[in-house]
Every structure is written in C-alpha cells, then in structure tokens.
Amino acid sequence: MKHYNPMMIQSPSQTVGPYFAQGLLRDGDQVFTNTFISENTEGERIRIEGCVLDAEGRPVEDAMIEIWQANHHGRYNHPLDEQDKPLDPEFMGHGRTSTDVNGKYRFETIKPGSVPGPGNTAQAPHINVIVFARGMLSHAFTRIYFENDSDNRNDPVLMSIEDEAHRNTLIARREETAGVIVYRFDIRFQGENETAFFDA
Amino acid sequence: MILKVKRYGPRDWKVHPPYLYEHYRSTPLRSPRKPLIPLTQTLSELTGPVYGHDAVHPGDSDLTTNAGRGGEAIGERIIVTGRVLEEDGRPVPNTLVEVWQANAAGRYPHKRDQHDAPHDPNFIGAGRCMTNEKGEYQFVSIRPGPYPWGNHYNAWRPSHIHYSLFGHAFVTRLVTQMYFPGDQLLPLDPIYNGIPDEKARQRLIAKFAHDVSDPGRALGYRFDIVLRGREENPFEVRK
Numbered sequence: 001m002k003h004y005n006p007m008m009i010q011s012p013s014q015t016v017g018p019y020f021a022q023g024l025l026r027d028g029d030q031v032f033t034n035t036f037i038s039e040n041t042e043g044e045r046i047r048i049e050g051c052v053l054d055a056e057g058r059p060v061e062d063a064m065i066e067i068w069q070a071n072h073h074g075r076y077n078h079p080l081d082e083q084d085k086p087l088d089p090e091f092m093g094h095g096r097t098s099t100d101v102n103g104k105y106r107f108e109t110i111k112p113g114s115v116p117g118p119g120n121t122a123q124a125p126h127i128n129v130i131v132f133a134r135g136m137l138s139h140a141f142t143r144i145y146f147e148n149d150s151d152n153r154n155d156p157v158l159m160s161i162e163d164e165a166h167r168n169t170l171i172a173r174r175e176e177t178a179g180v181i182v183y184r185f186d187i188r189f190q191g192e193n194e195t196a197f198f199d200a
Numbered sequence: 201m202i203l204k205v206k207r208y209g210p211r212d213w214k215v216h217p218p219y220l221y222e223h224y225r226s227t228p229l230r231s232p233r234k235p236l237i238p239l240t241q242t243l244s245e246l247t248g249p250v251y252g253h254d255a256v257h258p259g260d261s262d263l264t265t266n267a268g269r270g271g272e273a274i275g276e277r278i279i280v281t282g283r284v285l286e287e288d289g290r291p292v293p294n295t296l297v298e299v300w301q302a303n304a305a306g307r308y309p310h311k312r313d314q315h316d317a318p319h320d321p322n323f324i325g326a327g328r329c330m331t332n333e334k335g336e337y338q339f340v341s342i343r344p345g346p347y348p349w350g351n352h353y354n355a356w357r358p359s360h361i362h363y364s365l366f367g368h369a370f371v372t373r374l375v376t377q378m379y380f381p382g383d384q385l386l387p388l389d390p391i392y393n394g395i396p397d398e399k400a401r402q403r404l405i406a407k408f409a410h411d412v413s414d415p416g417r418a419l420g421y422r423f424d425i426v427l428r429g430r431e432e433n434p435f436e437v438r439k
Binding site for chain 1: 205209212215219226227228229232238239242243244245286289308310312313324326371375377399404425427428429432
C-alpha cells in the first residue's frame with residue numbers, strides 16, 4: 001500500500017475545556033440536542049443512558065458526548081451512503097449532549113439497523129461515539145453495541161478486540177423500566193474496565 | 201453493487217496531543233491508558249453529520265452583536281477569516297464552524313466560570329457559520345482576554361478562541377483553539393504545549409492580516425484549519 005504522505009500538517013486537537021456548553025450546547029438550540037427523533041421516526045425507541053467516570057471512578061461532570069448512527073434500516077443520512085435502503089426524513093442521526101454534575105448523560109433515539117463492514121462482512125447494529133472533556137486534549141472514539149443482539153458475535157470490529165472483558169465494555173446493557181427500553185453505556189477513562197477506544 | 205470510496209488518512213499522533221500530558225493536571229485521571237484499537241474505516245466512519253445553512257441564524261457569525269440586546273460587545277474588534285482544508289490542500293466547502301470564547305476581560309458567560317472579571321451583557325461569546333464553496337469562513341468578534349486558571353501557581357490561559365469543526369466524515373471531527381501571534385503566555389501554557397510538534401503548534405497561531413482589517417473598525421487575522429484528508433486509492437464497499 002502506498003504510504004500516505006499529505007502536503008499539509010493536520011491542525012492539532014485541543015481540549016473543549018470546561019465551558020464548551022456556552023458554544024456547543026446553547027440554550028434553546030434546536031440543532032444540537034440529545035433527543036433527535038420525532039413521532040414519525042421509524043424504528044424501536046430506545047434511551048441510551050450512562051455515566052462518564054474518571055480513573056478513580058468519580059463522575060466526570062464536564063464531558064461532551066456526540067453520537068452518529070444509521071437509521072432503522074441501516075442507512076446513514078449522508079451522500080456517501082448510497083445503499084439501496086430507505087432514508088428516513090424524520091431521522092438525521094446525530095446527537096450531542098453533556099454530562100451533568102453526576103457524570104450522567106442520556107440520548108433518546110432509535111436502535112439503528114445493520115450496516116456493511118469491510119469486504120463482504122456486515123456490522124452489528126452500533127452507534128458511533130466521540131467523547132470530549134476538560135482534561136482531554138484529543139477526543140476519543142468508541143462505539144455502542146446492543147446486548148443480546150445476535151449479530152454481535154459476527155461483528156468484525158467487536159471480534160477484532162481479543163480481550164473479552166475489553167470487548168464487552170462496548171456492549172450496552174438492556175434494561176426495561178416503565179415501558180422505556182434503556183441501554184446503559186458507561187464510559188470509563190481508565191482502570192480494569194477501561195472503555196475500548198479506537199484509533200479511527 | 202459496489203461503491204468505490206476513499207478512506208481518510210490516520211490521525212497524526214505526531215501532531216495531536218497525547219491523552220496523558222502531566223503538565224495539564226486534568227489529564228492523569230481522564231486519559232485512556234490501554235492502546236487504542238485500530239479500526240478499519242467503514243461507512244460508519246466515512247459518513248458523518250451534515251449540517252446546512254438552516255443550522256446557522258443570520259448574524260450568528262458576528263459575536264459583537266449576536267447577543268441580540270441591541271448593544272455592542274466591549275473590546276478590541278477583530279475579524280477572523282480563513283479556510284478549512286483537507287491535508288492535500290483541497291477546501292472543505294459547506295461545513296459548519298462553531299466558535300466560543302471569553303469576553304475582553306477574560307470572563308466566560310458560563311455559570312461555572314468563577315473568575316472575578318466583569319461580564320459583558322452584550323456578549324454571549326459563541327457564534328456559528330458555514331464555509332463557502334472555497335472553504336472560507338469569517339467571524340467578527342472582540343479579542344478575548346487571558347484569564348487565570350487553577351492548573352498550577354500563577355497559571356494563565358493565553359487569549360484563545362475555541363473552534364469546533366465537522367468536515368465531511370465522522371473521523372474528520374476536530375475541536376481545537378486559535379491563539380494570537382506574539383502572545384507571551386503561549387510558552388507557559390500546558391494546553392498549547394501538549395501538542396508534541398513545534399510546527400503543529402504554530403498551526404494554531406493566527407496570522408495578523410492587515411488586508412483583512414476593516415479600516416476604522418476592526419483588526420484582521422487569518423486562521424486556516426487543516427482536517428484529515430483522503431487517501432489516494434479508493435476501496436470498495438458493497439452497496
């Protein structure tokens with residue numbers, strides 16, 4: 001493979017700092033939100049809920065989480081995704097939120113469909129995640145997979161993680177409370193259960 | 201059906217700060233320690249959110265007036281313009297640029313900012329714009345003040361403007377900061393110095409650009425941002 005040798009230096013990343021909400025989660029903003037479904041969005045309604053925790057297990061109260069996902073049919077709302085699957089005009093697929101004083105975050109969304117992987121593989125339903133925080137000079141990429149999805153065992157990305165415990169940090173646990181399907185996904189920066197992060 | 205797409209080049213870790221940089225004292229407890237898992241880019245990484253002009257309100261790129269209270273922000277007026285590019289120099293058109301910053305006194309309107317400097321009711325310190333077909337963007341603002349922070353004894357952040365960019369894929373996402381030329385606080389700042397390479401650090405310092413200045417009104421700066429670019433050889437995905 002040809003060595004990748006671009007002509008310009010990438011602009012380096014810097015932390016979002018403690019005050020990102022001022023610019024990125026503005027009061028009353030309809031563009032960036034943690035609830036990006038409408039009544040007519042197709043698919044199974046789910047809530048993604050979790051905590052961001054530091055090396056000592058303490059809640060991170062100033063992290064920002066962004067998610068990007070395919071629609072119910074497994075198609076991304078992006079010009080490059082030309083798969084022969086329907087687009088859902090009621091689903092854009094991107095959300096942004098911050099953690100609260102208890103380190104908690106939450107998204108109201110739908111479970112995505114399966115999308116193609118490398119070669120002839122298919123990927124299990126998953127949500128792509130970026131984690132930003134004060135104290136993180138560069139952001140971190142991870143993914144949310146869904147407990148009890150039979151496709152997980154054939155997912156090329158999950159299966160590329162040899163250590164089972166490390167792999168399992170990517171699987172959100174399903175809970176059903178008061179008619180709401182909740183997938184719990186905690187993000188741990190360090191420690192025994194450090195979340196699997198990608199060099200995406 | 202087979203679709204041919206180009207993957208993005210890797211995040212250059214000679215350029216981006218490592219997760220653990222001890223001089224910035226919030227990093228030790230918030231830095232992943234296990235090796236990052238290599239990920240072959242798929243449609244999940246090659247696509248990304250597309251925001252259009254409907255995400256931007258008219259006037260939102262002028263931070264001196266976008267508080268909408270009828271008054272003007274206090275401070276030294278500046279115009280910051282530049283291009284968003286891929287690593288091979290090609291422009292990134294129609295992409296959302298978000299900025300936020302402290303006011304002229306070095307105070308953020310954010311409720312967590314406890315610095316004892318005055319607020320400015322005519323300054324919300326946040327703005328948005330889209331790049332045009334040539335990848336160009338422009339903001340009008342005031343020069344942000346430096347401010348003290350708790351990282352170490354007598355620590356001050358240099359004047360800076362936070363930038364948030366998407367590019368055209370999930371993997372081109374970038375949050376960074378723009379600094380001002382000649383700022384004596386830069387050599388003392390652990391956030392800026394967390395960048396491992398001198399040339400890469402320079403990339404975050406805007407250039408004073410007198411041709412951008414608006415005579416009698418505002419001083420000009422030019423600040424280009426370079427996002428990850430695409431590899432030369434396309435690969436195939438099922439369609």
